[in-house]
Amino acid sequence: MDRRLPRSFYLRTDVVGIARELLGMVLVTRFDGAHTAGIITETEAYAGVGDRASHAFGGRRTARNAMMYAQGGTAYVYLCYGIHHLFNVVTNVRDVPHAVLVRAVVPVTGLEHMRKRRGTTSTLTTGGPGTLAQALGIRTAHNGMDLRGAEMCIEDHGLAPPDAAIIAGPRVGVEYAEVDARLPYRFRAHIRTPA
DNA sequence: CAGCAGATTGACT
DNA sequence: GTCAATCTGCTGC
Numbered sequence: 001m002d003r004r005l006p007r008s009f010y011l012r013t014d015v016v017g018i019a020r021e022l023l024g025m026v027l028v029t030r031f032d033g034a035h036t037a038g039i040i041t042e043t044e045a046y047a048g049v050g051d052r053a054s055h056a057f058g059g060r061r062t063a064r065n066a067m068m069y070a071q072g073g074t075a076y077v078y079l080c081y082g083i084h085h086l087f088n089v090v091t092n093v094r095d096v097p098h099a100v101l102v103r104a105v106v107p108v109t110g111l112e113h114m115r116k117r118r119g120t121t122s123t124l125t126t127g128g129p130g131t132l133a134q135a136l137g138i139r140t141a142h143n144g145m146d147l148r149g150a151e152m153c154i155e156d157h158g159l160a161p162p163d164a165a166i167i168a169g170p171r172v173g174v175e176y177a178e179v180d181a182r183l184p185y186r187f188r189a190h191i192r193t194p195a
Numbered sequence: 196c197a198g199c200a201g202a203t204t205g206a207c208t
Numbered sequence: 209g210t211c212a213a214t215c216t217g218c219t220g221c
Contacts, residue, residue: 060217
């Protein structure tokens, strides 16, 4: 059966609620013949033109962030510090630049592919926004990809954590965003690795 | 056009 | 705890 989240999930206006609901969802990529997937355990919401922490604050629109203005269900991938690829889920309708940054996943499928992509280290780390993108093979070439497609999608496997297991807190690395930096737009959940 | 800081990570002191 | 790696966009000369 098709577990992919429907377009309607991404088109909603409540980006903070979507960030919370993405916890427990399964991020799947099928790049270069490698099927890899991980359970989303940490997200951050970026709430459009009024959010000082967002690349789209004040309606800013550049070659890099253009995909934030695409319709919900589109991937927004950009390079941070010139090194790390960060993966975001675009939400809301076209021209409303809402997005959710996926900050951490628990690997469930294709661990050997992930290890290979991450290099020679023995332990497989996917607990940061840059490392999870690398493990899943996500690169800037995937910017603008449709999350309803075959190569990349988010599925509902019924793993949503109970409310009590979700921790909301301030976002990371956005101190410059002043009052917006303190908004509880970051969500974390401890999810057991399936046996 | 030079300089700087940023939604980061991992190696090293 | 500190620092380098190195791309993008903004500021200021």
